[in-house]
Amino acid sequence: MPRMGAASMDERPGLFVRAVDRDGGSIEFTIDGSPMTARAGDSLLAAILTNASLLRRLEFGGEPRAGFCLMGACQDCWVWLDDGRHVRACTTAAVAGLGVRTTPPALAEIRNV
Amino acid sequence: MSNVVVVGGGPAGIRAACMLAAHRLRPVLLDEARNVGGQGYRAPSPGLRLDMDALMGGEAAKYHALQAAFASIRDQIEYRPGTLVWAIEGKTLHVATDEGSSTVSFDALILATGAMDRIMPLPGWTLPGVFALGGAQVSLKDQGCFIGRRVAFCGSSPLLNLAALQYRKLGADVVAVCDTTPLGAKVRAAPQLAAAPRTMMRGISYLTSLMRAGTPMLHGVTLLRIEGKSRVEAIIVRDCRGRERRFACDAVALGYGLKPEAQLAELAGAEMRFDATSRLWLPKIDADGRAGRSLYLAGDSVVIGGADAAEASGELAARAVLSDLGIVHARSVARGLRRRVFRLRRFQRALARAFVWPANRVKDLSDDVALCRCENVSVGEIRRAMDQALGPIEVNRVKAITRCGMGRCQGRVCGPALQELVASHAGIPIEAAGRLRVQAPVKPIPLSVARTLAE
Amino acid sequence: MTRLIADVAVLGGGLIGSWTAYFLARRGKRVVLIEKGVVGAQSSGTNFGNLRLQGRFPGQYPLSLRAQDLWERLEDLIGDSCEFDATGHLYCAFDEAERDKIDHYAEVSESYGIRIEHLDRAQLKRRFPWLGRKVIAATYSARDATANPRLVTPAVARVAKSLGVTVVEHCAVREVRKSGDTFHVDTDTDLQVECGHVVNAAGAWALEFAERFGETAPLFPAGPPQFVTEPFPYFITPSVQTVDGSVIARQIPRGNVILAGYPRTAADPILNRAPVPPVKTLAAMECLAEVVPALRSCHVIRVWSGIEGYLPDMLPVIGQSETTPGLIHAFGFCGHGFQIGPGVGLCLSEIIVDGHTETPLSPFAIGRFQQEIEVSDKFKREFDAVRKTP
Ligand SMILES: Cc1cc2nc3c(=O)[nH]c(=O)nc-3n(C[C@H](O)[C@H](O)[C@H](O)COP(=O)(O)OP(=O)(O)OC[C@H]3O[C@@H](n4cnc5c(N)ncnc54)[C@H](O)[C@@H]3O)c2cc1C
Numbered sequence: 021m022p023r024m025g026a027a028s029m030d031e032r033p034g035l036f037v038r039a040v041d042r043d044g045g046s047i048e049f050t051i052d053g054s055p056m057t058a059r060a061g062d063s064l065l066a067a068i069l070t071n072a073s074l075l076r077r078l079e080f081g082g083e084p085r086a087g088f089c090l091m092g093a094c095q096d097c098w099v100w101l102d103d104g105r106h107v108r109a110c111t112t113a114a115v116a117g118l119g120v121r122t123t124p125p126a127l128a129e130i131r132n133v
Numbered sequence: 134m135s136n137v138v139v140v141g142g143g144p145a146g147i148r149a150a151c152m153l154a155a156h157r158l159r160p161v162l163l164d165e166a167r168n169v170g171g172q173g174y175r176a177p178s179p180g181l182r183l184d185m186d187a188l189m190g191g192e193a194a195k196y197h198a199l200q201a202a203f204a205s206i207r208d209q210i211e212y213r214p215g216t217l218v219w220a221i222e223g224k225t226l227h228v229a230t231d232e233g234s235s236t237v238s239f240d241a242l243i244l245a246t247g248a249m250d251r252i253m254p255l256p257g258w259t260l261p262g263v264f265a266l267g268g269a270q271v272s273l274k275d276q277g278c279f280i281g282r283r284v285a286f287c288g289s290s291p292l293l294n295l296a297a298l299q300y301r302k303l304g305a306d307v308v309a310v311c312d313t314t315p316l317g318a319k320v321r322a323a324p325q326l327a328a329a330p331r332t333m334m335r336g337i338s339y340l341t342s343l344m345r346a347g348t349p350m351l352h353g354v355t356l357l358r359i360e361g362k363s364r365v366e367a368i369i370v371r372d373c374r375g376r377e378r379r380f381a382c383d384a385v386a387l388g389y390g391l392k393p394e395a396q397l398a399e400l401a402g403a404e405m406r407f408d409a410t411s412r413l414w415l416p417k418i419d420a421d422g423r424a425g426r427s428l429y430l431a432g433d434s435v436v437i438g439g440a441d442a443a444e445a446s447g448e449l450a451a452r453a454v455l456s457d458l459g460i461v462h463a464r465s466v467a468r469g470l471r472r473r474v475f476r477l478r479r480f481q482r483a484l485a486r487a488f489v490w491p492a493n494r495v496k497d498l499s500d501d502v503a504l505c506r507c508e509n510v511s512v513g514e515i516r517r518a519m520d521q522a523l524g525p526i527e528v529n530r531v532k533a534i535t536r537c538g539m540g541r542c543q544g545r546v547c548g549p550a551l552q553e554l555v556a557s558h559a560g561i562p563i564e565a566a567g568r569l570r571v572q573a574p575v576k577p578i579p580l581s582v583a584r585t586l587a588e
Numbered sequence: 589m590t591r592l593i594a595d596v597a598v599l600g601g602g603l604i605g606s607w608t609a610y611f612l613a614r615r616g617k618r619v620v621l622i623e624k625g626v627v628g629a630q631s632s633g634t635n636f637g638n639l640r641l642q643g644r645f646p647g648q649y650p651l652s653l654r655a656q657d658l659w660e661r662l663e664d665l666i667g668d669s670c671e672f673d674a675t676g677h678l679y680c681a682f683d684e685a686e687r688d689k690i691d692h693y694a695e696v697s698e699s700y701g702i703r704i705e706h707l708d709r710a711q712l713k714r715r716f717p718w719l720g721r722k723v724i725a726a727t728y729s730a731r732d733a734t735a736n737p738r739l740v741t742p743a744v745a746r747v748a749k750s751l752g753v754t755v756v757e758h759c760a761v762r763e764v765r766k767s768g769d770t771f772h773v774d775t776d777t778d779l780q781v782e783c784g785h786v787v788n789a790a791g792a793w794a795l796e797f798a799e800r801f802g803e804t805a806p807l808f809p810a811g812p813p814q815f816v817t818e819p820f821p822y823f824i825t826p827s828v829q830t831v832d833g834s835v836i837a838r839q840i841p842r843g844n845v846i847l848a849g850y851p852r853t854a855a856d857p858i859l860n861r862a863p864v865p866p867v868k869t870l871a872a873m874e875c876l877a878e879v880v881p882a883l884r885s886c887h888v889i890r891v892w893s894g895i896e897g898y899l900p901d902m903l904p905v906i907g908q909s910e911t912t913p914g915l916i917h918a919f920g921f922c923g924h925g926f927q928i929g930p931g932v933g934l935c936l937s938e939i940i941v942d943g944h945t946e947t948p949l950s951p952f953a954i955g956r957f958q959q960e961i962e963v964s965d966k967f968k969r970e971f972d973a974v975r976k977t978p
């Protein structure tokens with residue numbers, strides 16, 4: 021069985037590791053503006069966590085969070101999208117072109133003009 | 134024709150739908166999930182090259198049978214995936230989909246909403262990389278992803294070894310399996326577990342396969358803390374001989390068995406009763422799953438029974454519907470099913486003795502440990518609120534004062550530990566500490582669902 | 589049998605009872621505060637938390653301003669601010685008729701010295717750019733405020749206790765009798781109280797203690813549905829209310845938006861139920877999305893209501909019994925008792941200790957129901973079904 025050395029582990033940005041491959045092609049999306057790649061068919065949570073080690077910052081204190089139950093129950097995986105939507109990453113499909121935000125985007129509608 | 138609605142597309146819901154479809158009732162099957170199969174038998178997401186036979190071993194046949202059963206009734210039912218039931222009022226369900234909110238009315242309702250992991254917090258449990266044990270399995274089956282590269286499986290649950298083995302099979306590095314229940318307790322539970330010899334043997338084979346593979350298998354451990362700066366770096370445990378041991382890892386799967394997702398049952402009017410074995414409040418049902426007028430409950434949403442019990446109880450609940458509607462009266466079949474459900478659930482109760490919920494751990498938690506992930510409420514804040522004059526000693530009051538259980542998950546995750554904390558800190562029996570009351574919406578719904586309705 | 593001799597027995601540990609006990613204790617009275625459940629768990633603990641000055645019944649302003657003054661000094665009074673926040677209050681109109689209404693309310697407020705700003709669409713767009721286009725005008729009062737109702741009543745009761753009040757929880761008053769100058773209060777526990785004054789502050793349950801002494805009021809129980817969203821970036825600083833009652837919303841600095849909306853729903857004080865029909869959740873969400881469009885993607889996570897006592901003229905009963913000296917009523921707060929709560933407590937303590945209060949309370953006399961009373965316009969509009977009125 022493949023074993024990975026501990027040394028490489030800490031530099032790896034993603035939390036999740038793909039165990040099996042997917043048929044679908046790769047899709048491009050962004051996290052806080054940085055381009056990322058995932059695979060068609062991924063949940064948004066898997067798409068993010070194969071690239072990053074957090075989904076969001078907790079509203080109260082700002083600590084990093086990466087979801088917990090992975091089945092739509094704990095509600096700890098809500099992420100923001102560039103367009104202002106707020107979605108539950110573990111039950112939302114990743115779509116090419118999505119812009120994910122780990123903190124709320126500045127909503128144009130609420131700024132003073 | 135009577136309008137029968139089934140909520141939940143897991144083994145219980147599918148078997149209920151099959152039985153109803155067989156009597157040409159054309160049931161409505163509502164499921165929040167987008168893929169059918171529920172938690173245990175969830176079909177992989179599209180395009181995933183996952184060999185379910187290799188992954189599930191002996192259970193693969195059941196998985197295929199269930200998926201085939203669903204495929205065979207697909208056009209005899211009204212199947213609505215991606216549909217969250219968020220409220221129940223009288224004989225009307227309020228549902229939310231991507232398109233908006235609408236209602237579904239019913240003459241009879243079968244709820245088969247399944248379960249989720251039961252969690253006892255420990256220092257560091259909110260770090261990225263710590264996931265619920267069932268979730269660790271879901272991410273593998275549904276997404277083909279490990280929750281990390283070097284994973285520790287911790288807690289106490291029949292799924293602990295199963296999940297560890299599945300990870301191992303697919304190439305993850307399982308750094309340790311840390312079961313908090315002492316081996317002695319498992320040995321003592323063995324005579325009762327022998328009632329289901331196949332299941333018991335399967336459990337033992339998981340254990341031995343892991344041991345053969347050289348995975349450290351610890352029993353009777355105390356989980357001390359999870360360490361890491363911004364993600365998991367290690368878990369520290371005290372083994373049964375009192376030695377502190379550190380396992381470097383980048384992920385922890387944590388779980389202490391399951392707890393029913395009984396929110397809808399409660400909203401539908403099921404009476405909730407304290408169950409001393411599981412230390413949880415469970416909906417009250419009769420032998421067939423009746424929980425009230427036109428209300429039937431099946432599967433893990435009533436009492437944790439596992440996938441086999443879910444299938445049998447789903448079929449049984451559907452039979453009860455058919456019989457109450459005056460459509461069938463085959464009593465002998467129902468009796469056989471009833472016995473089967475009873476046996477399977479009794480077995481699961483024996484399992485609860487082999488995989489113990491660590492109720493007492495809550496006393497040892499230090500004040501700075503977060504109990505409520507959503508609102509970031511610490512154990513210490515709850516203790517302090519309780520200690521002041523006229524302080525609360527009931528969970529809903531503790532919630533009102535501290536916000537513990539008030540967040541997005543509505544106490545699903547912190548509820549069981551909160552009950553233990555309130556009971557132990559007040560020095561009262563856990564049933565006297567109460568349970569967090571349920572309100573609709575059972576899960577968050579966006580303002581925009583209402584708008585769509587109007588347009 | 590535990591027999592307590594006291595100056596005053598207060599029936600009901602809501603906000604009204606707790607403040608009354610607090611002020612009486614500060615004046616040196618021996619007080620027993622009796623609560624059937626736990627303090628502050630009913631109306632007083634479930635309400636919306638608005639401390640609104642705009643749009644009140646004109647005759648209530650002296651009381652209301654006195655109360656606001658106490659709220660503004662909450663931290664000094666009880667050592668805890670309970671999230672008191674001088675948020676200001678924005679009263680919004682959707683059309684010209686509603687604009688006339690808020691302007692009229694403003695005139696009344698201004699006559700009591702409250703500063704009101706009249707904002708037209710352009711000004712609103714500058715000051716509160718997140719307001720939806722449907723709002724054509726609004727009045728803003730900076731002195732209106734909010735506080736966390738879940739925290740206030742227990743905090744007041746705790747201080748009252750430290751000042752010497754005997755606070756008894758899980759104890760329901762069953763019977764109140766008077767012989768000579770002494771009241772005998774019996775409970776469902778072994779507690780019995782003998783005292784010279786009784787304050788009936790039993791909220792939606794208060795009527796039986798009035799009727800026992802030969803007076804009554806057409807009280808009925810209901811609750812406005814309340815909703816709360818997940819935490820969202822903080823931007824709605826004032827408390828926002830539309831005159832038609834379809835939206836009453838505020839955001840706390842933690843980010844959650846708290847929302848209420850009429851019509852109110854009948855509640856059951858016997859079974860202790862205050863249901864929130866899902867259709868009302870949807871209706872309130874839809875209305876809020878129109879008034880604050882930026883919240884479209886915000887999620888509602890929880891709903892609740894409470895059991896409040898209402899009267900057809902939408903005014904409370906506050907003051908001495910007209911049949912029984914020493915008995916004082918304070919109930920039926922018609923959805924606005926949180927704001928005046930501390931003022932009511934202070935006035936009642938003055939009535940008991942000094943024999944009178946400077947604050948005019950005559951519009952709230954229980955005796956008014958012996959005559960034909962004018963049914964409030966709000967009463968007709970803001971409840972689910974057409975109510976039987978006296
Ligand atoms: C995360 C997790 C992983 C598990 N993994 C395994 C495993 O690998 N092997 C195993 O043998 N057992 C597993 N189990 C145990 C599993 O609970 C049972 O074996 C079996 O799946 C129970 O079947 P069920 O039909 O009762 O519920 P489930 O299979 O859980 O199905 C319930 C269904 O109801 C839906 N639902 C819930 N609430 C609503 C709502 N409000 N509106 C609409 N739909 C709703 C859910 O989306 C879900 O599809 C797991 C359990 C969990 C919680």
Ligand SMILES: Cc1cc2nc3c(=O)[nH]c(=O)nc-3n(C[C@H](O)[C@H](O)[C@H](O)COP(=O)(O)OP(=O)(O)OC[C@H]3O[C@@H](n4cnc5c(N)ncnc54)[C@H](O)[C@@H]3O)c2cc1C
Nearest residue numbers: 600602604624632635636638761791894921924925926927
């Ligand atoms: C959902 C909701 C929202 C509201 N929003 C606002 C708002 O924004 N602003 C505002 O100003 N007001 C608001 N109100 C109104 C306000 O909450 C009430 O007017 C106020 O709390 C009344 O206080 P109380 O002490 O009279 O009543 P309660 O808090 O109901 O207290 C009465 C107490 O008496 C106890 N009791 C009853 N019978 C007995 C007995 N036999 N023996 C012992 N104890 C007994 C009860 O258990 C209860 O605790 C709202 C009310 C509700 C329900």
Ligand code: FES
Nearest residue numbers: 087090094095110
């Ligand atoms: S991870 Fe729990 S809801 Fe998504």
